[in-house]
Amino acid sequence: xxxxxxxxxxxxxxxxxxxxxxxxxTLLKAIVGLVPTTGGEVSVFGGSFRSQRHRVAYLPQVGExxxxxxxxxxRLVLTGRYxxxxxxxxxxxxDRELAASTLKRLGIEDLGGRQIGQLSGxxxxxxxxxRALVQKADILLLDEPFNAxxxxxxxxxxxxxxxxxxxxxxxxxxxxxLDVDANQAVYLSEGKRVxxxxxxxxxxHSEA
Amino acid sequence: MEQLLGHLAEPFQLSFMQHAFxxxxxxxxxxxxxxxxxxxxRMAFIGDAVSHTALPGLVAAYLKGxxxxxxxxxxxxxxxxxxxxxxxxxxxxxxxxxxxxxxGLFALGIVMISATKxxxxxxxxxxxxxxxxxxxxxxxxxxxxxxxxxxxxxxxKELELSSFDPIHAEVAGLNPDVARYVLLLLLALAVVAGIxxxxxxxxxxxxxxxxxxxxxxxxxxxxxxxLAVLFAFTAAAxxxxxxxxxxxxxxxxxxxxxxxxxxxAWTLRSAGRFRHAAP
Numbered sequence: 001x002x003x004x005x006x007x008x009x010x011x012x013x014x015x016x017x018x019x020x021x022x023x024x025x026t027l028l029k030a031i032v033g034l035v036p037t038t039g040g041e042v043s044v045f046g047g048s049f050r051s052q053r054h055r056v057a058y059l060p061q062v063g064e065x066x067x068x069x070x071x072x073x074x075r076l077v078l079t080g081r082y083x084x085x086x087x088x089x090x091x092x093x094x095d096r097e098l099a100a101s102t103l104k105r106l107g108i109e110d111l112g113g114r115q116i117g118q119l120s121g122x123x124x125x126x127x128x129x130x131r132a133l134v135q136k137a138d139i140l141l142l143d144e145p146f147n148a149x150x151x152x153x154x155x156x157x158x159x160x161x162x163x164x165x166x167x168x169x170x171x172x173x174x175x176x177x178l179d180v181d182a183n184q185a186v187y188l189s190e191g192k193r194v195x196x197x198x199x200x201x202x203x204x205h206s207e208a
Numbered sequence: 209m210e211q212l213l214g215h216l217a218e219p220f221q222l223s224f225m226q227h228a229f230x231x232x233x234x235x236x237x238x239x240x241x242x243x244x245x246x247x248x249x250r251m252a253f254i255g256d257a258v259s260h261t262a263l264p265g266l267v268a269a270y271l272k273g274x275x276x277x278x279x280x281x282x283x284x285x286x287x288x289x290x291x292x293x294x295x296x297x298x299x300x301x302x303x304x305x306x307x308x309x310x311x312g313l314f315a316l317g318i319v320m321i322s323a324t325k326x327x328x329x330x331x332x333x334x335x336x337x338x339x340x341x342x343x344x345x346x347x348x349x350x351x352x353x354x355x356x357x358x359x360x361x362x363x364x365k366e367l368e369l370s371s372f373d374p375i376h377a378e379v380a381g382l383n384p385d386v387a388r389y390v391l392l393l394l395l396a397l398a399v400v401a402g403i404x405x406x407x408x409x410x411x412x413x414x415x416x417x418x419x420x421x422x423x424x425x426x427x428x429x430x431x432x433x434x435l436a437v438l439f440a441f442t443a444a445a446x447x448x449x450x451x452x453x454x455x456x457x458x459x460x461x462x463x464x465x466x467x468x469x470x471x472x473a474w475t476l477r478s479a480g481r482f483r484h485a486a487p
Binding site: 034053058060064065067069075076082083085086087088090091115116131 | 248362363364368371372375376377378380381423427428429
């Protein structure tokens with residue numbers, strides 16, 4: 001279904017662009033092992049995703065969570081730390097401090113105690129981005145992070161992504177908007193790469 | 209006042225009432241905690257299925273003179289695993305898998321009953337009889353309540369995450385299928401303990417109704433569990449009093465108390481919303 005070959009440079013921001021059904025989401029899901037790959041392999045920092053999962057944060061499409069569930073925004077963000085904690089161990093004070101400062105960075109520190117379903121579309125995406133950030137991963141995979149996002153949320157999220165670029169974090173995001181500033185844009189159609197624009201090739205460090 | 213208190217305390221001078229009360233509280237504890245997950249994860253049908261499929265286990269244990277709880281436990285766990293296994297890859301939808309396992313095993317229980325032509329204790333299996341709970345049963349119910357609470361505490365983070373965002377659980381390396389099987393096993397345990405109190409037919413009401421009532425009143429998971437346990441306790445006490453003073457079926461009276469609490473919470477909430485909506 002998906003025929004793909006892509007290497008991504010460390011610190012780059014890559015936009016996966018294409019119509020609905022072009023395979024953007026499927027590609028991201030294949031990287032994190034949510035859909036099986038056939039006749040190919042995904043390598044992350046030269047290893048399997050399973051061995052590197054703590055270095056890869058994945059932001060799902062907003063509709064994939066049960067937003068009616070009785071959980072607060074702060075707790076949702078804390079689940080970004082779970083990959084480091086493993087089974088049974090609970091988030092500690094440093095995890096909670098990180099969650100609080102990240103909520104603040106995204107301008108939703110007042111909403112930490114709200115039930116997640118009470119957030120607007122833009123606030124939900126900001127909360128999901130906060131969760132991806134607290135993981136302190138080297139690669140961020142964002143599936144339609146700007147979907148149903150208001151202008152203010154969009155501006156906050158973009159400035160956070162700029163900080164990430166300055167720090168060398170690689171961002172690969174699926175989007176159907178063309179106006180997102182990125183180093184590379186990969187156009188997908190029916191699961192195949194059509195065009196790749198690569199204005200600033202850097203050394204190949206990570207492959208995804 | 210003193211007379212009223214004396215009246216309320218009267219039943220508990222009898223040791224079988226003390227046992228029944230203690231058993232009901234322990235069952236309420238387990239079903240309140242788990243019921244919240246059952247309601248939030250839309251597993252109500254599974255709860256009902258696991259309770260009905262316990263029947264062949266109960267009948268077999270009864271015929272062979274084994275522990276009824278043990279027999280029901282084996283059947284309940286087998287059901288939970290069978291449902292999980294059949295629906296594992298999504299080729300058969302989970303509710304369909306439940307329907308198949310549920311009716312098949314319940315029918316097996318009925319066939320076993322009719323083949324033996326010994327209907328003496330069947331009513332107590334179907335409707336429960338907490339007033340006849342033995343000390344061995346009580347110890348087993350206490351163990352069930354202890355296991356349910358311990359696991360729910362230790363795996364709180366995993367059970368919670370896999371309930372509202374199984375995809376993230378999977379990506380984070382906390383396999384949501386493990387959490388699901390754990391919940392199904394705990395559910396089998398709680399249901400089997402609950403059968404002692406309210407019987408095969410009504411036990412899912414003990415899981416679902418108090419938790420559903422609690423879900424109307426709070427948006428915090430742990431508070432919801434605490435409220436569900438409180439409502440299950442109230443239902444248990446209400447049922448025991450009703451059966452003592454009015455000589456009605458204990459299990460049915462417990463479920464009716466739980467239902468009454470739900471109706472009350474529902475009405476209060478609707479009235480509150482109406483007041484909010486009014487200018």
